[in-house]
Each structure stands twice: as structure tokens, then as C-alpha cells.
Amino acid sequence: DQQVKQNSPSLSVQEGRISILNCDYTNSMFDYFLWYKKYPAEGPTFLISISSIKDKNEDGRFTVFLNKSAKHLSLHIVPSQPGDSAVYFCAGTGFQKLVFGTGTRLLVSP
Amino acid sequence: DAGVIQSPRHEVTEMGQEVTLRCKPISGHDYLFWYRQTMMRGLELLIYFNNNVPIDDSGMPEDRFSAKMPNASFSTLKIQPSEPRDSAVYFCASSPGREDNQPQHFGDGTRLSIL
Numbered sequence: 399d400q401q402v403k404q405n406s407p408s409l410s411v412q413e414g415r416i417s418i419l420n421c422d423y424t425n426s427m428f429d430y431f432l433w434y435k436k437y438p439a440e441g442p443t444f445l446i447s448i449s450s451i452k453d454k455n456e457d458g459r460f461t462v463f464l465n466k467s468a469k470h471l472s473l474h475i476v477p478s479q480p481g482d483s484a485v486y487f488c489a490g491t492g493f494q495k496l497v498f499g500t501g502t503r504l505l506v507s508p
Numbered sequence: 509d510a511g512v513i514q515s516p517r518h519e520v521t522e523m524g525q526e527v528t529l530r531c532k533p534i535s536g537h538d539y540l541f542w543y544r545q546t547m548m549r550g551l552e553l554l555i556y557f558n559n560n561v562p563i564d565d566s567g568m569p570e571d572r573f574s575a576k577m578p579n580a581s582f583s584t585l586k587i588q589p590s591e592p593r594d595s596a597v598y599f600c601a602s603s604p605g606r607e608d609n610q611p612q613h614f615g616d617g618t619r620l621s622i623l
């Protein structure tokens with residue numbers, strides 16, 4: 399039973415444009431949602447989070463939107479940069495347990 | 509500040525051998541997590557500790573897997589005997605507190621190959 403789903407395995411975007419990564423979940427008990435970025439041969443790195451009682455959180459070029467009724471969240475990166483090329487994981491958390499999606503590979507081309 | 513440190517970075521061993529993965533969490537972090545990443549199942553939580561005490565080991569796949577945290581600065585994940593299907597990348601992570609919005613900090617992982 400996949401509680402967190404990232405249906406797009408990959409996304410290609412040109413430098414300077416917006417990247418939108420999507421995530422769906424089924425578990426209504428998640429308290430927070432987090433996005434992690436992962437480069438090859440490294441561990442995931444925390445990017446941004448959102449409380450389940452909020453609908454938007456922004457940090458610089460990164461904004462996460464949460465639509466609770468649709469059980470959907472998205473990560474917007476504006477403007478995208480080549481250094482943003484990585485695998486992005488969304489995760490839901492409750493009681494300290496992180497449940498990850500399968501990841502979306504973002505490629506930002508110059 | 510040093511992050512989460514895992515060793516070894518790579519391990520190749522033959523089926524049936526005992527494998528021990530090691531983790532040093534960030535100093536002051538009360539929570540420690542072990543994850544496994546595979547192509548089929550993605551990143552999945554195996555077990556986590558709070559103040560050196562195992563809290564939830566429901567993700568440990570079989571009795572062949574065991575984890576210990578003898579002190580606040582060291583944890584091991586052991587597989588005995590190892591099997592080819594245990595081949596994966598194993599990550600250790602730590603976090604400072606119990607609030608769910610406190611992000612977990614990951615090590616760079618151990619890539620395990622069982623022949």
C-alpha cells in the first residue's frame with residue numbers, strides 16, 4: 399500500500415523556467431509533509447516542509463502547496479537552475495515516521 | 509559541523525556472511541533512523557531509536573536483521589546471514605527532537621552488494 403505517490407518518474411525543464419513536482423498521498427494522519435533532494439551517491443537533503451494545517455510555505459525559490467481535500471501537494475521551483483538537477487522525494491510524517499514517495503528525477507538544462 | 513557518518517560506504521560480500529553497517533549520528537540528536545533504498549520499494553524505514561531505545565522496528569524485514577544503539581553516538585545494523593536480496597543502499601539518519609517538522613539529516617549511505 400503506497401501511502402505517498404509520485405507518479406512522474408522524471409521531469410525536464412529549461413533553466414530559468416518553473417519546475418513543478420507533484421505528490422499524492424492517501425494517509426490523512428500525516429502531520430507534516432517534507433521535500434528532500436538527493437544527488438547521486440549522497441543521502442537525501444531536507445529542502446522544505448509544510449504543516450498539514452497550512453496550504454502554502456515558501457523559502458526562496460522553493461514553494462510547497464498543499465491541497466488537503468485532494469490529498470495532493472506540489473513543489474514549485476522558480477527559477478530553475480542546473481544545480482537543481484537531482485531526484486526529489488516527497489514524504490509524509492506522523493509520530494516521527496517518514497513515509498517517502500518513489501521520487502522524481504528533475505533535469506534542468508542550460 | 510559533522511553530519512551523519514556511515515561506514516563503510518561500499519560493502520561487497522558473499523551470501524551467508526555477516527554484514528555490519530555503522531552509523532554515527534549528529535551530536536545532540538535524540539532520534540536515529542535506519543532506512544533501506546531499493547529499486548522495487550524505494551526508501552523505506554526499517555527501525556528508529558529515541559535516546560538509544562528502539563521505538564519501532566516494524567519495518568525490519570526479517571529476523572536476520574538486527575539493530576543496536578549502545579550509546580548516543582553509535583548504532584549498528586547487522587544482517588546475519590546475508591542474502592542477495594538484501595542488496596540495497598542503507599541510510600542512517602538522525603533528528604534533534606520529537607516534533608514531526610524537525611527534518612531528519614541523512615548520511616551518505618552504505619551501498620551493499622551480496623553476491
